[in-house]
Amino acid sequence: MEERSSTINTINNVPCRKLKLNDEAQTTAKVISHNKSSRAVLQTEQKACIPHVRINSASSSAQLSTANKRSAWKYSTIVAVCVALLVPILTWTGLIAAGSQWIDKAKLDMFYEQVQQQVALPNGQPLVRPDEMPSYIGAALLAIEDHRFYLHPGVDPVGMVRSLWVDVIKQSKVQGGSTITMQLSRNLFLSHEKKFVRKFKEVAIALNLDWNYSKQDLLGMYLNKVYFGHGKYGIEAAANYYFAKTTRSLNNVPTIDLAESALLVGLLKAPEHYSPFKNLQRAQQRQQVVLYRMYDLGWITKNELQTALHKPVILAKR
Numbered sequence: 001m002e003e004r005s006s007t008i009n010t011i012n013n014v015p016c017r018k019l020k021l022n023d024e025a026q027t028t029a030k031v032i033s034h035n036k037s038s039r040a041v042l043q044t045e046q047k048a049c050i051p052h053v054r055i056n057s058a059s060s061s062a063q064l065s066t067a068n069k070r071s072a073w074k075y076s077t078i079v080a081v082c083v084a085l086l087v088p089i090l091t092w093t094g095l096i097a098a099g100s101q102w103i104d105k106a107k108l109d110m111f112y113e114q115v116q117q118q119v120a121l122p123n124g125q126p127l128v129r130p131d132e133m134p135s136y137i138g139a140a141l142l143a144i145e146d147h148r149f150y151l152h153p154g155v156d157p158v159g160m161v162r163s164l165w166v167d168v169i170k171q172s173k174v175q176g177g178s179t180i181t182m183q184l185s186r187n188l189f190l191s192h193e194k195k196f197v198r199k200f201k202e203v204a205i206a207l208n209l210d211w212n213y214s215k216q217d218l219l220g221m222y223l224n225k226v227y228f229g230h231g232k233y234g235i236e237a238a239a240n241y242y243f244a245k246t247t248r249s250l251n252n253v254p255t256i257d258l259a260e261s262a263l264l265v266g267l268l269k270a271p272e273h274y275s276p277f278k279n280l281q282r283a284q285q286r287q288q289v290v291l292y293r294m295y296d297l298g299w300i301t302k303n304e305l306q307t308a309l310h311k312p313v314i315l316a317k318r
Contacts, residue, residue: 015118099208102189102201110215111188115220126236130220133247136300137235138219140261143294145268146180149219154181154210155203181206184222228264229271242276244316258300259308264288276315284313 115127130138142149148156160177174288183229185205205252209218228238239247239256242264256264266286267274274281289311295305 015076023077036046095204096211097205099201099206103204103208104189107173108188111221111225112217115217115224124223125234126240127224127234128214128236128247130223132249133223133235134249134255134261136258137247137256137265138223139299140290140294141180141219141223141265141268143297143299144265144290145183147293147297149180150215152179154206156206163267178202181208181210181218181223184218185209187225187227188221226268227271229269229275230277233243235264240316242315257308257311258304259287259291259311259313262294262308263287263313266290276313277318280313280315287313 027276032107047117048273083142117219118127118129118132127183146156146159148159152159156177156179159179162177163274164177182202182205185202186192186198189205190201201271213221224234224236226235227233228235230241232238232241236247239260243260245256245260249255262282262284263276265282266289269286273288274283291300291308294300294304300308
């Protein structure tokens with residue numbers, strides 16, 4: 001009886017085991033199915049992310065490239081600015097140093113002292129400082145020869161470029177472009193030959209002189225060195241020769257006026273050609289150029305201009 005009862009219980013438990021196995025299988029299948037679904041979703045999301053990653057990577061590369069270009073541009077700009085600033089400064093400094101090679105220091109120092117002391121040269125030429133002269137004498141000279149004299153360092157780049165441009169347009173040597181400091185350099189230390197080497201030396205010496213002397217000192221040396229024709233050097237000797245007058249403001253001898261000063265500085269372009277003793281009309285035409293230039297620059301009034309234009313030229317008897 002006991003064996004039979006045990007057998008019956010075993011038979012009765014079989015369906016229960018099968019039911020438990022089926023439940024476990026279904027649970028396992030659901031887990032597997034869920035895992036597969038999760039894996040599929042994950043793979044889909046990863047695939048969906050790949051284009052975004054590529055886009056972000058491409059965008060980052062483009063931004064990096066743009067940043068590199070900007071950095072390169074800034075660097076190039078800084079280098080260009082530094083070069084643009086340093087080259088003129090170094091060139092200017094080098095020319096000043098080079099100019100000292102062609103300057104006779106002893107000769108220059110002696111002439112400077114003679115002008116300052118206003119002593120006559122051994123050949124009898126009188127010397128006068130600019131501060132002893134009326135202001136219109138220096139103004140007349142600068143108006144026609146170098147109106148930016150007090151602005152440039154001995155060499156006027158604007159004037160040189162303008163002169164070159166006019167010469168190219170006219171296809172001939174029309175304008176000089178030399179400042180009075182450059183002319184002084186030539187008159188003191190160089191020849192008048194028209195060569196590039198001479199012009200280079202002239203520029204270097206002018207820069208050196210402007211660096212070492214005041215504008216007033218340079219103006220004084222120029223006025224006492226330049227040639228006025230008929231063998232006369234210096235404006236004091238010229239005033240005495242052409243008008244029997246002086247350039248000194250306080251003197252027993254009459255002082256040249258504005259009209260006479262304009263005529264004298266007008267001679268500098270070609271002293272013998274514009275000499276009033278040779279051709280008074282030509283000299284007066286040149287005088288008018290100087291006076292109108294002074295008026296255009298605002299250095300004389302309209303009344304002063306008209307007075308000077310209508311003043312008769314009275315020359316010394318020769």
